Amino acid sequence: MTARNFPADTIGRQLAAIFAAWGMPEAIARPTVEVMVETDLSGIDSHGIAMMPLYAEQRAEGRWVAAPEIRIVRETAVTGLIDGGHGLGHAPSVRAIGMAIEKAKASGLAAIGVRNSNHYGAAGIYALRAAERGLIGVATTNVWKASVVPTRSRKAMFGTNPIAFAAPAGRNPPFVLDMATSTVAIGKLTVAKLNQKPIPEGWAVDDTGRPTIDPVTALKHRLLSPLGGIPGMSSHKGYGLAAMVEILSAMLPGAFYAPTRERHHPGTRHYNVGHFFLAIDPGAFRDPAEFCAEIDDMIDALHGAVPVDKGLPVLVPGDPEHTARALRQASGVPIPASLLAQIKEIARAAGAPFLLE
Amino acid sequence: MTARNFPADTIGRQLAAIFAAWGMPEAIARPTVEVMVETDLSGIDSHGIAMMPLYAEQRAEGRWVAAPEIRIVRETAVTGLIDGGHGLGHAPSVRAIGMAIEKAKASGLAAIGVRNSNHYGAAGIYALRAAERGLIGVATTNVWKASVVPTRSRKAMFGTNPIAFAAPAGRNPPFVLDMATSTVAIGKLTVAKLNQKPIPEGWAVDDTGRPTIDPVTALKHRLLSPLGGIPGMSSHKGYGLAAMVEILSAMLPGAFYAPTRERHHPGTRHYNVGHFFLAIDPGAFRDPAEFCAEIDDMIDALHGAVPVDKGLPVLVPGDPEHTARALRQASGVPIPASLLAQIKEIARAAGAPFLLE
Numbered sequence: 001m002t003a004r005n006f007p008a009d010t011i012g013r014q015l016a017a018i019f020a021a022w023g024m025p026e027a028i029a030r031p032t033v034e035v036m037v038e039t040d041l042s043g044i045d046s047h048g049i050a051m052m053p054l055y056a057e058q059r060a061e062g063r064w065v066a067a068p069e070i071r072i073v074r075e076t077a078v079t080g081l082i083d084g085g086h087g088l089g090h091a092p093s094v095r096a097i098g099m100a101i102e103k104a105k106a107s108g109l110a111a112i113g114v115r116n117s118n119h120y121g122a123a124g125i126y127a128l129r130a131a132e133r134g135l136i137g138v139a140t141t142n143v144w145k146a147s148v149v150p151t152r153s154r155k156a157m158f159g160t161n162p163i164a165f166a167a168p169a170g171r172n173p174p175f176v177l178d179m180a181t182s183t184v185a186i187g188k189l190t191v192a193k194l195n196q197k198p199i200p201e202g203w204a205v206d207d208t209g210r211p212t213i214d215p216v217t218a219l220k221h222r223l224l225s226p227l228g229g230i231p232g233m234s235s236h237k238g239y240g241l242a243a244m245v246e247i248l249s250a251m252l253p254g255a256f257y258a259p260t261r262e263r264h265h266p267g268t269r270h271y272n273v274g275h276f277f278l279a280i281d282p283g284a285f286r287d288p289a290e291f292c293a294e295i296d297d298m299i300d301a302l303h304g305a306v307p308v309d310k311g312l313p314v315l316v317p318g319d320p321e322h323t324a325r326a327l328r329q330a331s332g333v334p335i336p337a338s339l340l341a342q343i344k345e346i347a348r349a350a351g352a353p354f355l356l357e
Numbered sequence: 358m359t360a361r362n363f364p365a366d367t368i369g370r371q372l373a374a375i376f377a378a379w380g381m382p383e384a385i386a387r388p389t390v391e392v393m394v395e396t397d398l399s400g401i402d403s404h405g406i407a408m409m410p411l412y413a414e415q416r417a418e419g420r421w422v423a424a425p426e427i428r429i430v431r432e433t434a435v436t437g438l439i440d441g442g443h444g445l446g447h448a449p450s451v452r453a454i455g456m457a458i459e460k461a462k463a464s465g466l467a468a469i470g471v472r473n474s475n476h477y478g479a480a481g482i483y484a485l486r487a488a489e490r491g492l493i494g495v496a497t498t499n500v501w502k503a504s505v506v507p508t509r510s511r512k513a514m515f516g517t518n519p520i521a522f523a524a525p526a527g528r529n530p531p532f533v534l535d536m537a538t539s540t541v542a543i544g545k546l547t548v549a550k551l552n553q554k555p556i557p558e559g560w561a562v563d564d565t566g567r568p569t570i571d572p573v574t575a576l577k578h579r580l581l582s583p584l585g586g587i588p589g590m591s592s593h594k595g596y597g598l599a600a601m602v603e604i605l606s607a608m609l610p611g612a613f614y615a616p617t618r619e620r621h622h623p624g625t626r627h628y629n630v631g632h633f634f635l636a637i638d639p640g641a642f643r644d645p646a647e648f649c650a651e652i653d654d655m656i657d658a659l660h661g662a663v664p665v666d667k668g669l670p671v672l673v674p675g676d677p678e679h680t681a682r683a684l685r686q687a688s689g690v691p692i693p694a695s696l697l698a699q700i701k702e703i704a705r706a707a708g709a710p711f712l713l714e
Binding site (some may be wrong): 074078108110111152154155165167175177183184200202203208210227233236237238240241244248259264282284285286290291295298302305306307308309313315316 | 431433434435436438464465466467468470493507508509510511512514520522524532534536540541557559560565566567584585586589590591593594595596597598600601603604605607608609610611614616617621637639641642643647648651652654655658659662663664665666669670671672673674
């Protein structure tokens, strides 16, 4: 697949042009673009500009609105609930993690929920913002569509419900874990199908709930296995984590649980996706410099741990993103030709200029 | 293996008698016994009275003290740091989750760290206490000994670092997830060896870091795989979760990271294990009755999800423990003959009466 590189700034201007043409106010477009560009810079290609075709499709269906009223519904010194007004998830989430950071700086920790939202991009971007301010950051989200099948079941009951967790270090870049609670994402099935390769037992199940190793069958049903993969490998743990993320992201702020949405809210166009953010100030517990030094000690020990293969050193969560960021800030973000064609069509249909020639 | 059933109360008196003979003050023994008995009642056989042989061994080595000074080192409206004084972990942890609950009831959420502690039993017991009071509860702990090997490595760098998460429901018992971040615990290797059965690829690695299916080799090296099992099944996620638990439980409260303990604190007898507790009041975000009703909705949907095998309905995290508790409250806790013999010897050596005849 051919790809061309573009400076992050150009990608940002392209996204802003399309959002403006869709009627998104600048105050909402700015944080949205910021998060999406940061995501592409970090090498998380699936969650940045590559989301635009889906955003365009969902916009056409009336799933989200370009000019939402984002408002704080409830607030205390250490908690907050934000209503996203049925817009995309990035803007209310930037506000939420910002609030969590300010409150945690003042009080030691804070949790903010977001409801009436939509896809918010990569969870790790929000958690990292807390770590960049010297705090532990947590970000989770539920998903509007169930694709993950609980252990023992044959029905999808959760989205890929990611958990992101970040912590600051001293001389090292921050620790950033950003993981779906499924074993893999749908994208991996697509790659296996393209390469005509079987998939490992435990990535996906067929419609009887049994593991399949055929990527065509897997893509037909789109039924993913929770982390662990199969019961004998403790898939009940990945299932449990997915449910935990659902409770924090949907039940706590008052978002919809996808499997019962139609029953409880028949005919609703809006997905009412929910997010959860937590920030903790290590300084409330101990000297923050000592905290960071001990994170460094752990990161260094992990980097120095004897590898199975000398050519593949042990990585610390966040390493691939930090590496990608350095590389792409210098040489741009690669965008595949097929995605460029889609962005061009989206821009044309919106009446926005196409800037990625 | 023959086993005999004992009322929880009798087990509690046996534990109390041994702790008293070891010189543990009643104020510390009471919560310790309470947690251990609750653990056995919940069917978590590995973490209740079955821990006594290890506790006795570690006591003989001077790893923990029977009469610790447990003190609050730092405290704000929503945070706290407790020093366990190098005793067993149960008593400071009961105090910590109690503090987290009181503070969360008053302020919406709270986080408490514990340092200079030891094994605290099953993490889920503490998280459940928050759920029983209408709150979301989280409990994590690190471990004094590394047994889990990061993806790409051949060296153990984390303990089985469990995550427990509990949330209240309405008509259903609480949701309680309590999981080690390794694929399985050492105990499963022992069972496979006893049964002379191969283990699945992804439970454990040999000393070159490659997955082994031989339980004898696995038990020789005691090198567990993180949840996911192997790189192709996303073991890097289980590894990331183990590191997350280490940061919350060790770096945040100031406990020791096992792989570098000897280097930084040569010759130290005490392990300085750490724990982390978080409580969140759903009432700070929305009507708590609505929150509980939506947890019920999710639990009911999961119980009703079409199963692969009609004889094996879908379980919700916490179900096995709730079932065991009802059964064992009626008919007692089974204790295997081999463990009874060990308890008898521990009691004899301590000069305590043996009450499990």
